[in-house]
Amino acid sequence: MLELSELNSTFRFLPPMDFDGCTPWLTLMGFWNTEEVRHAEGVARWSVKIATELGWSALQCEELRQAALLHDIGKMALPQSIVFKPGQLTTEETRMLQQHTLFGMQVLGCVQNPVFAMAAQVAMTHHERFDGAGYPLGVSGKNIPLAGRIVAVADVFDALTRTRVYKEAWSAKDAIEFIQKESGKQFDPEVVQAFLKATVSEYPLA
Ligand SMILES: [Fe+2]
Numbered sequence: 001m002l003e004l005s006e007l008n009s010t011f012r013f014l015p016p017m018d019f020d021g022c023t024p025w026l027t028l029m030g031f032w033n034t035e036e037v038r039h040a041e042g043v044a045r046w047s048v049k050i051a052t053e054l055g056w057s058a059l060q061c062e063e064l065r066q067a068a069l070l071h072d073i074g075k076m077a078l079p080q081s082i083v084f085k086p087g088q089l090t091t092e093e094t095r096m097l098q099q100h101t102l103f104g105m106q107v108l109g110c111v112q113n114p115v116f117a118m119a120a121q122v123a124m125t126h127h128e129r130f131d132g133a134g135y136p137l138g139v140s141g142k143n144i145p146l147a148g149r150i151v152a153v154a155d156v157f158d159a160l161t162r163t164r165v166y167k168e169a170w171s172a173k174d175a176i177e178f179i180q181k182e183s184g185k186q187f188d189p190e191v192v193q194a195f196l197k198a199t200v201s202e203y204p205l206a
């Protein structure tokens, strides 16, 4: 039996922040749907590339990586028959699906540390649009937190270039063109510029 004093001395050497706090959540998501975890990993990878182009520090990029991994965690509160419906969603189903932003914010907001504070913010804002026509709040421009504006671009790029039950995968070239076309409408132009710089190394001919 461990004495309380021994426990205290053990925990004294633990790091002050749990940098891998997202892992159990993502593992659970993997049991729910493995393809969603691959999407989360793709979004995290592109979010970090964009943030790096924008001059974020290594610590900020690590927080964003974990936040981006959890951006769609709120989908797990919805029936899979809606989230992975192959056909067109009804108006009511669309309304329900949009709630994943709020569910994500609610659940991630329960954890009090910088990574989860950013994760809650990203879950809440990654479907907002720069022109204010997004959801759930319809906020616009720089009123959307920068982390949300970055993940918005990474999310769409990964989703377009991935095969889903309801669509074929787009080519990287077509997806990049789409994001360029939506600069100033769906996406923050500064974030789009950073994204375009980040794509050069990976898709030099796109
Ligand atoms: Fe989402």
Ligand SMILES: [Fe+2]
Pocket (backbone or CB within 6 Å): 039, 043, 071, 072, 155, 159
């Ligand atoms: Fe997503």
